Amino acid sequence: MGQMNLKQKKIIGGNFVPLYGSNSTGVSVDDFLLDIHPITNQQYLHFVKKNPKWRRSQVLNLFADENYLYNWESDTVLGLEVSPNSAVTSVSWYAAKKYCDCQDSRLPTMDEWEYVAMASETNPNAQRDSLFNLMIIESYELPKTYKNEIGSTYKNYWGIFDMHGLVWEWTSDFNSVLISGESRQDVDVERNLFCGSASINATNLMDYAAFMRFAFRGSVKANYSIRTLGFRCSKDINQ
Numbered sequence: 321m322g323q324m325n326l327k328q329k330k331i332i333g334g335n336f337v338p339l340y341g342s343n344s345t346g347v348s349v350d351d352f353l354l355d356i357h358p359i360t361n362q363q364y365l366h367f368v369k370k371n372p373k374w375r376r377s378q379v380l381n382l383f384a385d386e387n388y389l390y391n392w393e394s395d396t397v398l399g400l401e402v403s404p405n406s407a408v409t410s411v412s413w414y415a416a417k418k419y420c421d422c423q424d425s426r427l428p429t430m431d432e433w434e435y436v437a438m439a440s441e442t443n444p445n446a447q448r449d450s451l452f453n454l455m456i457i458e459s460y461e462l463p464k465t466y467k468n469e470i471g472s473t474y475k476n477y478w479g480i481f482d483m484h485g486l487v488w489e490w491t492s493d494f495n496s497v498l499i500s501g502e503s504r505q506d507v508d509v510e511r512n513l514f515c516g517s518a519s520i521n522a523t524n525l526m527d528y529a530a531f532m533r534f535a536f537r538g539s540v541k542a543n544y545s546i547r548t549l550g551f552r553c554s555k556d557i558n559q
Contacts (some may be wrong), residue, residue, distance in 0.1 A: 327355040329479045336435055336445060349435045354428060355552035357470040357481050358489060361392075362404035364411065367419050369396055374415055381543070383414040388545040398404065405551040407487045413542040416490045416551035425553035426491040430537070432554060434530070437484065439477040454470065456529040459485030466548050484529070487550040494537045499517040 331354050337346040367387075368375045375395040376388055384509040389410050393399030411419075413427075420426050428436075442448035446453075459465070459473070466487045540546065 327357070328553075329434070329555070331426060331436055331478050331480075334435070334444075336438065336447075338431060339436055346459065347431050349431055351557045351558060352428070352432055352438060353425075353555040354432070354478070354480060355425075355520055355554070356479065358407035358487060358550045358552045361398050361402055361403055361408045364408040365396065365398060365404070371422065372417070372442050373534065379415070383543055384412040385543050385545050388412060388415070388546070390545070391497075391547070396481055403467070403469055406467060406534060407470055407482070409466050409487055409547055409550045410545040411549075411551065412545050413494065413540075415545075417492070419551075420553035425555045427490055427551060428554035430491040430493050433483075433491045434533075435475070435477055436480055439480075439483075440531065441474055444477045455531055456484045457532075460529065460532060465523065466550070475501060488533070488536055488546070488548050490551040492510070494540065494542075498501055 331349075331352050333349040333351045334350050335346045372378055373380075376390075376392060377395050379388055387410050391399075391410055392403055399405060417427055426464045438445055438447050440449060440452045443449065443452075462485065465485055465489075470486070471481050475481050476483060480537060540549070
């Protein structure tokens with residue numbers, strides 16, 4: 321338990337100010353392990369072969385919509401158009417969670433993911449680096465990056481690849497950006513995420529790339545399977 325495998329890196333925890341909510345003092349992230357790359361088609365193929373109920377023809381609609389693995393040729397054949405070394409996409413949150421569970425791991429929390437994602441190649445916190453943010457936004461605008469193989473983007477400060485510019489990624493609490501219900505503005509906050517005024521709760525108005533991620537997360541449901549949405553796994557480090 322808590323041991324690092326060769327496909328994970330140790331992330332040293334710390335405090336940072338996320339780009340959502342009203343807590344300007346920031347949040348704390350403990351040390352944890354994170355996959356170096358997103359999960360690939362080849363890795364997920366191995367998973368569905370061992371777990372038939374997560375094959376395309378057998379998965380329940382409750383856990384994955386009709387787009388689940390639609391780009392694969394069949395239940396256990398990727399096909400010529402799908403690279404084994406590209407990130408698996410068109411998988412639901414339920415499927416991603418189950419995959420990680422079977423690896424004695426879990427999906428990273430949104431805070432953990434954002435903590436790692438704010439690292440540039442040389443700086444663990446590049447939130448206020450305008451060139452870094454511009455690079456992220458430009459990478460989001462590139463077409464069909466989900467077809468690229470893992471490791472095709474930069475390695476960040478932590479030794480993690482593909483946090484930006486390959487695929488969007490599930491987190492365990494992907495929709496927690498929507499306020500919990502303590503204030504009546506909940507519906508307004510959700511609407512604002514899509515109307516360009518999400519900055520009402522922003523702690524860093526310059527990080528538009530993060531706005532894009534939070535808006536996307538707030539728009540999906542757990543059984544959605546989206547062509548540009550993949551995942552990676554994380555793991556607690558037992559003290």
